[in-house]
Amino acid sequence: MLERSRLKQLDQEYIKRSEVVRQVEDQIARVRARMDRVRHKVAVMSGKGGVGKSLVTVNLAVALMERGEEVGILDADLNGPSIPTMLGVERRPYESTPEGALPAVGFGGIKVASIELLLPTATTPTLWKAPQGAWDAVWKGTMEMSTIREFLGDVAWGALDFLLIDLPPGTGDKPATIAQWIPDLDGTVVVTMPSKVSKLVVARSIQFAQMLGLPVIGLVENMAGFCCLTCGAETELFGRPCTEEELGVPILGRIPFDCRLTLSADEGRPFVAEYPDAPAAGQFREVAAKIKEALELKKTFFDAL
Numbered sequence: 333m334l335e336r337s338r339l340k341q342l343d344q345e346y347i348k349r350s351e352v353v354r355q356v357e358d359q360i361a362r363v364r365a366r367m368d369r370v371r372h373k374v375a376v377m378s379g380k381g382g383v384g385k386s387l388v389t390v391n392l393a394v395a396l397m398e399r400g401e402e403v404g405i406l407d408a409d410l411n412g413p414s415i416p417t418m419l420g421v422e423r424r425p426y427e428s429t430p431e432g433a434l435p436a437v438g439f440g441g442i443k444v445a446s447i448e449l450l451l452p453t454a455t456t457p458t459l460w461k462a463p464q465g466a467w468d469a470v471w472k473g474t475m476e477m478s479t480i481r482e483f484l485g486d487v488a489w490g491a492l493d494f495l496l497i498d499l500p501p502g503t504g505d506k507p508a509t510i511a512q513w514i515p516d517l518d519g520t521v522v523v524t525m526p527s528k529v530s531k532l533v534v535a536r537s538i539q540f541a542q543m544l545g546l547p548v549i550g551l552v553e554n555m556a557g558f559c560c561l562t563c564g565a566e567t568e569l570f571g572r573p574c575t576e577e578e579l580g581v582p583i584l585g586r587i588p589f590d591c592r593l594t595l596s597a598d599e600g601r602p603f604v605a606e607y608p609d610a611p612a613a614g615q616f617r618e619v620a621a622k623i624k625e626a627l628e629l630k631k632t633f634f635d636a637l
């Protein structure tokens with residue numbers, strides 16, 4: 333058995349040889365430099381899967397863009413990326429330039445970074461190959477962290493008003509941990525459905541985010557009722573609407589169920605632009621306006637300190 337001091341010495345020698353520390357420090361510095369040029373960073377999250385996070389991210393991006401904001405989306409769902417499809421991004425490798433890798437460009441000029449564009453086909457699963465003998469879970473976590481940092485630090489985002497981060501589902505610590513890797517994250521927008529199960533899971537992830545000191549800007553209630561396209565009548569779909577008291581955060585908007593939302597996302601033509609007069613489009617614009625207002629208010633407050 334090696335003595336503890338000898339182990340420590342070997343450890344330090346290894347770190348020196350592999351230059352791991354310097355590489356990580358360089359990467360963190362690159363992330364900071366890039367993110368300094370992004371005015372607002374907002375993560376879209378929900379403990380629950382399939383409630384519409386990616387759809388909300390994409391339509392919110394378009395609503396912000398229509399207000400004249402320069403917008404980018406980081407698809408942080410490394411195992412279930414869907415942003416490129418929803419934004420009609422052409423599948424091609426990232427172009428490397430001296431300024432960094434050029435982001436893909438989706439609908440209306442929205443900049444996108446997603447692992448989907450690095451995979452050979454749209455249906456290839458993301459697999460992290462661990463070296464023999466490595467502890468898979470730790471290796472995977474390290475690779476995921478490094479990938480997100482590369483998207484933040486090595487993609488030439490340029491100056492942006494908003495970077496939206498589409499987080500993966502889950503009530504574990506994964507989405508919140510990813511959110512913590514984004515320097516100076518302004519806050520999170522939480523997406524839920526009116527069902528009791530969804531509300532419970534989402535309430536848990538709001539609490540978790542708050543415990544980690546991640547500000548919650550507000551909540552988007554998705555699939556909140558159904559609006560008949562023929563007669564315009566509104567009906568409840570998954571239960572009673574959420575209230576601000578129930579979840580303890582402001583409600584930014586309620587998006588009704590509208591099958592055209594799915595169809596337009598599948599075609600890569602965001603709903604907000606395709607059906608600007610539909611009630612759901614109006615709600616997305618309201619969410620965009622409320623987020624902008626909340627963040628500007630926060631900025632004025634901190635600038636005055």
Ligand SMILES: Nc1ncnc2c1ncn2[C@@H]1O[C@H](COP(=O)(O)OP(=O)(O)OP(=O)(O)O)[C@@H](O)[C@H]1O
Binds near residue numbers: 383414592594598
């Ligand atoms: N309000 C809505 N009306 C109609 N279809 C919707 C609505 N919201 C979401 N959808 C559809 O539901 C499906 C799931 O949405 P989406 O992929 O955005 O969920 P998600 O929360 O990002 O899922 P995941 O947890 O897998 O990342 C998609 O096909 C989307 O187009």
Ligand SMILES: [Mg+2]
Binds near residue numbers: 412414
């Ligand atoms: Mg998603």
